[in-house]
Amino acid sequence: MTSSSNIDQATVKAYLETHYRVEHDVPMTLIVGKPNPSLAALHEAAHVESSAFITACNSFSRVCDVEVNVRRQEALARELTQLGLKFINGVGQHPSGDWPGEPSFLVLGVSLEDAKELGERYDQNAIVWVGHDAVPQLMLLR
Template sequence: MFSDSGIPRETIEAYLETHYCIHGDTPTILKVGETNRTLAALHKANHVACSAFITACNPFSQIGDGASNASRQEVFARELRHRSLIFIDGVGQHPSNQWSGEASYLVLGLSLEAAKTLGTKFEQNAIVWSGADVTPQLILLR
């Protein structure tokens, strides 16, 4: 399925296993390939048919320091506000490996193409996108 990517297979596996935690008023955990009722309610409440879980931290999965990652996330948040997009804080956290959780945002109403563009702009290997079926999909960007 992901054989033509330049991303190492073990990195892709980690992305597939990660828990994409959404904070806010209706916290939930997104898992790739698993339909999520809370996400469906968020989509409905915000009158959107799609969303994307994206981080600006650790470009291309290279561990950055806390200050650098925080700065990148703030730049990302400013861009989302500038675009008048609705977003909710979250964190991507693998359930068992040593990788620190990555601050992230669930961006509501973001089309797949717009989500890919943002992920690429912030030097990410992948994003998690959900359409009307509210089943998160791993979308590789390289």
């Protein structure tokens, strides 16, 4: 996780506790800091060394209208497609259920720099980055 940030600690704690579910043939849940063998196998099968879990919903962790989130997520999907990136639907959900689940994408083969740029472009506080070790890491963007 990046160290200095303008994001309040309660929000960062919530991001660290969130379950990042990937809706794939073999569904999996990514948890920050925990190796994920299923994701390692997906990386290998897709011939990539990295991925990122990204959403366009709820800019800067402020709840937006459903229609706004749908439009933002559709725009992100179009951009990922235009960039030629493969992606899988997912949902980020805190286990408490106090925050609505956020539709998201696991983007395969995206570089860390490009993943951060996408997160920033869609007004996100953070993304979840996964490198060759298949250990999800929280990357704060502000």
